[in-house]
Amino acid sequence: MTSKKQEAVDQLWDKYRKALEMLDDALLENEQLKTELMEKPKEIEVEKIVEVEADINLDTPESIAELEKKIEQKLAANGQQE
Secondary structure, X not given: OOOHHHHHHHXXXXXXXXXXXHHHHHHHHHXXXXXXXXXXXXXXXXXXXXXXXOOOOOOOXXXXXXXXXXXXXXXXXXXXXX
């Protein structure tokens, strides 16, 4: 018969195993996504003409621009690390 302490240790090992399995799956998915990205073109140019009849502000909101800049910096940093 196992003690409560041993059961607690076994539960910790089980949780750790599950966390490692999730990490392994995430790393595999990440590698697959990197491969897909390498196969796809880096930039796609699309020209689209849109007629606008309403007075609508289509400027990028500042918060969105800041997030885009932050993501671009992270992507650039990740590109330098590889």
